[in-house]
Amino acid sequence: GGRVEVLLIRELESSTWEALVRPAHRLRQGARLRFGNSNLRAEVAECADKRFRHLKFAGDMPLDEVMNELGQTPLPPYIKRPSGTTVQDDERYQTVYAREKGAIAAPTAGLHFTAPAIQSLLAREAKVVEITLHVGYGTFEPVRVDNIEQHHVASESFNISDDAARVINATRAEGGRVIAVGTTTTRALESAVNIEGRTEPGRRATELTIKPGFQFRVVDALLTNFHLPRSSLLLLVCAFAGRDFTLNAYRHAVAARFRFYSYGDCMLVF
Template identity: 40%
Template sequence: MKLSDFDFDLPEGLIATRPANPRSSARLLVAEGARITDAVVRELPDWLRPGDRLVLNDTRVIPARLSGQRVRPGPDGESRAGMEVTLLEPRPEGRWAALIKPLRKLGVGERIEFAPGFDATCTAKAEGQAVLEFNLAGGDFDAALERAGAMPLPPYIEARRKADARDRHDYQTVWARRRGAVAAPTASLHFDEELLDRIAAKGVQFTHVTLHVGAGTFLPVKVDDVRQHRMHAEWGEVSAQAASEIAATRASGGRIIPVGTTALRLIETAARDSGAIAPWQGETDIFIYPGFTFRVCDALMTNFHLPRSTLMMLVSALMGRERIMRIYAHAVEERYRFFSYGDASLLIPGE
């Protein structure tokens, strides 16, 4: 199974840098078996059945992108250098792993000042990352980060424009609750309260799980044999209530439809040991590619993904590689918008 098996030509003009407004006005490609239908996200209830259950990731994106000044004492006074910091994941004792540009200009023990009263000290450097210890903790840290930070847009958007005030709203789901992600579960960005109400009125139920999406979601696959790739780990939780709700829906014949690959990876992780959904908490590095046996997921709502990415492998596992390549060829031909702020697909496997 080669990396080139998951490649396709994507015109640069199809990469979305802003989301549709309103959210539910984004386009929706529905692939049910071999049939493809062009629709709009607000029409999603037409494709759902009473008794289905949508699984939603309730992680909340933190404003993890910080700009600051490295402060270095010297015999002639302080010297300063600009630093761009992206928080990656929390570490024990209130520290954070972070990407820093330029890392070579920051020494262990040196301090970065982000705002008056808000700074961090570099405690370690390894493998292109640093560990930062902030001068604030708990609610004080959260409040300072909200004031000083920017939303960590994906690299393919950041290369085209900087994050701004609109992204504080656009890059957050309407049900975001548990802080910790540095990337959004982007399929969920298409939902607004009106759409949720219409879905509920259809007799469809909702279950919330948590997977804190990490920056590793954007890492490229660097091996030619994809089976040799090792996924990054992300923290998640399926509560006892969530597992019970999902199990009850499956027992009654309803479909389990995760909204986004993060929710899918989490519930499949929670079913790996026993083959049935169970409460689970921890770090998952599950890698889903063709040949994977799905234990919980019956369909998937997701955005359109990067060529040669692990997410292309995941949707290929669900729908079959040849079928997903036809779906993506249709999406390109019909000029669907791709990636985090792009349009959506509803993938329903079938014969």
């Protein structure tokens, strides 16, 4: 027996999910899990690697209902909540424009936007375009290699509607600037551009890894938080702004006592 934490990553097939579990060494193939006082059960169908397990769920209630009842907001591990997440976390760790289920973490640059802030932008004739981001584990997977050319960001899915693609393409054709809110948005937009330089609509997955030397074709400016060291997010910012410029900005942020990471401050890079 013992307690484990389960973060559901993606549904592989009906009732079977890929999950990040901690501590993983307790869960070998065939191990069974019980969730709270519910009748939801799961069995480890496969040990994918040292950290991931494939879990086969069984129970009377739909998994979505059980997650809403028993699940907690998946805060990053550096945010400590010994007694569990709070109602404030449930509200704050969610963008005001979130619609679809599917992300395993918040696209945190979007947390800086309130409904009045968005209305203020619209009143100034800025075009606010929404795309759907299913943030995946690759977003917070640390860089575990010394040679960044060997680091690859895991797949994430996204959806760009016909209207969103039309506005992005029209803005660029008119000489306007595309300002991406967050690194995940940047990754999606740079993955959706075709050989002619136009953003293509559609729902797809991307395995694009953006590192220094990458040539950006869509994004002109980037609003992003201050990220963890040895992260793919920081690599992307260095690719966009330059390594020295980025590190100098971080030194200034530390000296000025800016707040870092998910609930922290942000910067606009252009």
